[in-house]
Amino acid sequence: MDSVVTFAPLIVLFFIWMSLSQKADEAKRRQQTILKKLQRIEEHLGLNEVSLEEAALQVELVQLLKEGKMVEAVKRVRESLGLSLLEAKQYVDQLKTEHGL
Known part of the structure; x- marks a missing residue:
């Protein structure tokens, strides 16, 4: 038991x-x-x-942002991706946030 x-x-x-x-x-x-x-x-x-072109663009944009060239980064996005000014600015802001810049 x-x-x-x-x-x-x-x-x-x-x-x-x-x-x-x-x-x-x-x-x-x-x-x-x-x-x-x-x-x-x-x-x-x-x-x-993510296309190779976009990956290369992101590397270039990060470098521009590190150098403090925000306007040039937005311009490159507009030229490369054909986005409006607002969309390009949002794209760059998102990239900036992702990389802690």
Whole structure:
């Protein structure tokens, strides 16, 4: 009788652990499914592709911003991407924020 009383809490803990483990595995599977769907959506919309030209432009813009040439950076964005003045300014501001400048 004493051995049953001693092992009862261990058995309960084991079943609790199994239940939590199954729920964690299920949550992980759902997360992976959601990530795969998100990747397909990004690919479909072309959101995960940064062209080499745009990457080179961003490097150039960061350099201009480090030199304090904000106006020139906005001008380069307008020329390269064909954005309006407001859109180009917002683009440069976002880049500035991303790089902590």
